[in-house]
Amino acid sequence: MWPNGWSTFIHSGTKQLTSGMAFPIICTVDVVLFTLKESALHVALLRREHEPFRGVLALPGGYIHPQADQDAESAARRVLQSKTGISSPYLEQLGSFSGAARDPRGWSLSVSYYALVAESLIASARSEASSQEVQLVPVERARGLPFDHRSIIEAALERVRSKSSYSSLPVYLCGDSFTLPELQAVYEAVLGESINKVSFRRKMDELDMLEPIEGAQQTGKAHRPAQLYRLKRQYRKQLSLTSRGINPD
Amino acid sequence: MWPNGWSTFIHSGTKQLTSGMAFPIICTVDVVLFTLKESALHVALLRREHEPFRGVLALPGGYIHPQADQDAESAARRVLQSKTGISSPYLEQLGSFSGAARDPRGWSLSVSYYALVAESLIASARSEASSQEVQLVPVERARGLPFDHRSIIEAALERVRSKSSYSSLPVYLCGDSFTLPELQAVYEAVLGESINKVSFRRKMDELDMLEPIEGAQQTGKAHRPAQLYRLKRQYRKQLSLTSRGINPD
DNA sequence: TGAATAGTGTCTTTCAGACATTATTAC
DNA sequence: GTAATAATGTCTGAAAGACACTATTCA
Numbered sequence: 001m002w003p004n005g006w007s008t009f010i011h012s013g014t015k016q017l018t019s020g021m022a023f024p025i026i027c028t029v030d031v032v033l034f035t036l037k038e039s040a041l042h043v044a045l046l047r048r049e050h051e052p053f054r055g056v057l058a059l060p061g062g063y064i065h066p067q068a069d070q071d072a073e074s075a076a077r078r079v080l081q082s083k084t085g086i087s088s089p090y091l092e093q094l095g096s097f098s099g100a101a102r103d104p105r106g107w108s109l110s111v112s113y114y115a116l117v118a119e120s121l122i123a124s125a126r127s128e129a130s131s132q133e134v135q136l137v138p139v140e141r142a143r144g145l146p147f148d149h150r151s152i153i154e155a156a157l158e159r160v161r162s163k164s165s166y167s168s169l170p171v172y173l174c175g176d177s178f179t180l181p182e183l184q185a186v187y188e189a190v191l192g193e194s195i196n197k198v199s200f201r202r203k204m205d206e207l208d209m210l211e212p213i214e215g216a217q218q219t220g221k222a223h224r225p226a227q228l229y230r231l232k233r234q235y236r237k238q239l240s241l242t243s244r245g246i247n248p249d
Numbered sequence: 250m251w252p253n254g255w256s257t258f259i260h261s262g263t264k265q266l267t268s269g270m271a272f273p274i275i276c277t278v279d280v281v282l283f284t285l286k287e288s289a290l291h292v293a294l295l296r297r298e299h300e301p302f303r304g305v306l307a308l309p310g311g312y313i314h315p316q317a318d319q320d321a322e323s324a325a326r327r328v329l330q331s332k333t334g335i336s337s338p339y340l341e342q343l344g345s346f347s348g349a350a351r352d353p354r355g356w357s358l359s360v361s362y363y364a365l366v367a368e369s370l371i372a373s374a375r376s377e378a379s380s381q382e383v384q385l386v387p388v389e390r391a392r393g394l395p396f397d398h399r400s401i402i403e404a405a406l407e408r409v410r411s412k413s414s415y416s417s418l419p420v421y422l423c424g425d426s427f428t429l430p431e432l433q434a435v436y437e438a439v440l441g442e443s444i445n446k447v448s449f450r451r452k453m454d455e456l457d458m459l460e461p462i463e464g465a466q467q468t469g470k471a472h473r474p475a476q477l478y479r480l481k482r483q484y485r486k487q488l489s490l491t492s493r494g495i496n497p498d
Numbered sequence: 499t500g501a502a503t504a505g506t507g508t509c510t511t512t513c514a515g516a517c518a519t520t521a522t523t524a525c
Numbered sequence: 526g527t528a529a530t531a532a533t534g535t536c537t538g539a540a541a542g543a544c545a546c547t548a549t550t551c552a
Contacts, residue, residue, distance in 0.1 A: 023315045025276045027358060064347075066272045066356035071348030096345045096360045098313075099320035107315035109276060111345045111358070181531070196515050198533080203514095223530035224522035244493070247514070430504070445542050447506080452541095472503035473549035496541070 026108035029076040030061035030097075030149070032156035033088065033115045035122055035136060036173040039189050041160075042136040043153055044122070045145070046083055049132075052104050053146035057135060059153070060084055061110065072111040080115065084134045085125035088115035089237060090172040094156050102148045110147075114156040116172035164190045166245040168209050171231060179218050179226035180204065187246065195246065203246050209235040275357035278325040279310035279346075279398065281405035282337065282364045284371055284385060285422040288438050290409075291385040292402055293371070294394075295332055298381075301353050302395035306384060308402070309333055310359065321360040329364065333383050334374035337364035338486060339421040343405050351397045359396075363405040365421035413439045415494040417458050420480055428467050428475035429453065436495060444495060452495050458484040 033044035045057040062079040069075035073093065081087055091113050098109040119136075126133060142153055163169045170186045171178075178186075184200050204210055210229040217225040282293035294306040311328040318324035322342065330336055340362050347358040368385075375382060391402055412418045419435045420427075427435075433449050453459055459478040466474040 025274070025313060025315055027274045027276065064274060064358075066274055066349065070350075072345060072358065093344055095342055096321060098360065100315065101319075109313075109321065109358070109360070111347065179531085197531095198516085199514055201532080219523080221530075222524040222528070224532075226531055244513075428504085446504095447543085448541055450505080468550080470503075471501070471551040473505075475504055493540075 023107065026103060026105055027064045028061055028108065028110045029064060029072055029079055030059045030110045030112045030152060031076050031080045031091075031115055032059060032094065032112065032153055033080065033084070033086065033117065034139075034156070034160060034173070035117050035119050036186055036189055037119050037136055039185065041139045041157075041190060043139055043142050044084060044086075045135045045137055045142060047132060047135075048146070056146050057137070057142075058146050059149045060134075064111070073113070076111070076113040084122075085128050086115075086117060086122060086134075088117050088121075088172075090117075090169070091115045094152070094159060097148055097152055110152070112152050112156070114160065116160070116169065118173060118175045120175050161191060164246070167241045168207055168231075168235065171209075177213055177216065177228045177230050179228055181226055182218075183229070191246075200246065203242055207242055208232075272356065275352060275354055276313045277310055277357065277359045278313060278321055278328055279308045279359045279361045279401060280325050280329045280340075280364055281308060281343065281361065281402055282329065282333070282335065282366065283388075283405070283409060283422070284366050284368050285435055285438055286368050286385055288434060290388045290406070290439060292388055292391050293333060293335075294384045294386050294391060296381060296384075297395070305395050306386070306391075307395050308398045309383075313360070322362070325360070325362040333371075334377050335364075335366060335371060335383075337366050337370075337421075339366075339418070340364045343401070343408060346397055346401055359401070361401050361405070363408065365409070365418065367422060367424045369424050410440060413495070416490045417456055417480075417484065420458075426462055426465065426477045426479045428477055430475055431467075432478070440495075449495065452491055456491055457481075 035042050035044065044060060046060050048054050048056050048058050060080055060083045062075075062083070064072060064075045065078075069078060073091065076091060077087070080091075092115075094112040094114050096109055096111050098107075100107045102108055102110075122134060122136070139153065139157060143150060145153075160169065164187060170190050171183065173186050173190070174183060180201060183204070184195060184197065187200065188194055209232050211232050213228045213230055216228040218228055219225045284291050284293065293309060295309050297303050297305050297307050309329055309332045311324075311332065313321060313324045314327075318327060322340065325340060326336070329340075341364075343361040343363050345358055345360050347356075349356045351357055351359075371383060371385070388402065388406055392399060394402075409418065413436060419439050420432065422435050422439070423432060429450060432453070433444055433446065436449065437443055458481050460481050462477045462479055465477040467477060468474045
């Protein structure tokens with residue numbers, strides 16, 4: 001099954017550790033950071049500081065550091081923090097992308113994550129971070145990226161859309177407080193479809209994760225003011241799921 | 250942020266490849282292979298041939314071989330085939346499990362997959378495979394496993410259950426032909442809930458992925474014989490999704 | 499014929515979408 | 526008052542679950 005001479009290598013557990021050095025696997029993490037800007041989903045990209053593809057826009061990513069990182073998720077948080085200055089309240093593993101072809105340096109494995117943050121969080125992080133500025137690019141325009149970063153973005157997009165249809169995921173794209181019409185617009189932007197207002201409110205009510213902020217209303221508009229809401233405390237770091245989904249209008 | 254002397258290591262892209270050899274990441278694949286035996290979900294386990302945990306039951310797994318494997322999924326297929334003799338028609342990435350603590354040999358990363366096969370496929374594979382015999386253990390009794398294999402199984406179980414509620418996933422646990430009552434029993438075993446017969450048949454009809462086998466009926470029982478079905482050709486290697494899920498009775 | 503399960507028809511309940519109505523603000 | 530949108534009440538249609546009834550086999 002294998003070319004001659006490989007069988008020992010392949011079937012020996014202990015030899016792998018030594019032989020492995022001759023054929024190292026490049027282990028990295030990449031983060032697809034989504035935010036909503038002008039009612040459209042954007043991804044955060046950075047110009048690469050090193051070869052390969054130096055100077056090209058790419059997903060924030062970096063090597064896993066076994067000495068420093070407890071696990072891959074810690075590595076993703078560290079990379080995101082150090083390269084963009086952002087600590088995302090929501091970060092979830094998307095999956096791993098691997099193979100001999102995806103990186104010119106050799107066989108590589110990227111454990112990829114996706115994050116959702118409010119645009120305000122990015123703006124404030126930018127000024128603090130010592131590194132270069134984060135580029136926010138509309139998802140559909142994030143093309144021509146190095147490696148398989150476009151595939152990773154597409155997988156993340158699919159996951160976010162699918163998860164948004166039956167969970168509270170999109171609230172992470174909002175700030176601390178928001179009105180129901182605003183939140184509905186966020187869901188619509190993510191799902192790319194309009195949602196029935198009554199159904200949407202029924203779902204939000206059923207999810208039971210929002211609480212009105214007493215006495216706080218969005219004012220200044222030439223119409224009835226909207227009640228401001230926030231996530232209930234117990235959901236600040238956690239998703240809430242609906243049993244039957246949030247459907248298009 | 251990092252212990253002294255690490256910063257160069259951490260921020261240098263090119264140095265990683267060389268320094269990496271001193272702190273190699275152990276890259277493996279593991280497969281959670283599910284089958285249905287006596288109306289209960291079972292996982293396939295094997296006694297480990299090498300240290301650590303030699304002789305202990307564990308998930309089929311092994312090192313990624315950059316020279317031989319095109320990507321991690323190929324590695325998973327190779328490992329599954331070589332260790333159990335099984336080529337699963339359905340194999341999907343579950344996620345990656347990583348960290349300094351999960352393997353006594355050091356910082357490790359397991360890209361994990363799950364597979365669903367009919368029990369008959371395992372039986373026939375057993376006789377062909379030159380390796381040791383696969384142990385089928387009821388999922389709830391697969392405990393005391395090495396590494397974080399129990400967590401991997403639980404994640405796989407959750408995925409299979411969730412996916413079964415809105416897709417044709419469980420048909421991979423059936424043989425080539427089956428009756429609708431049999432298929433319903435499979436869904437019920439996976440989901441752990443009874444399903445309304447009429448609704449179930451409506452769903453299967455809506456999925457439009459089964460075709461009756463002309464003139465073939467399950468006979469020999471003291472009651473009306475049941476029509477035998479098989480997957481339509483176009484679905485043999487592919488899942489079918491329902492819009493609204495398969496719900497408990 | 500009776501027991502057992504397959505397969506189907508149909509009523510009821512539940513839930514999502516449509517639509518209308520009231521509420522509240524700025525101007 | 527008027528325009529604009531928030532918020533809510535209610536009707537309708539679609540889909541799921543409950544239940545009953547018919548069909549077909551073996552003993």
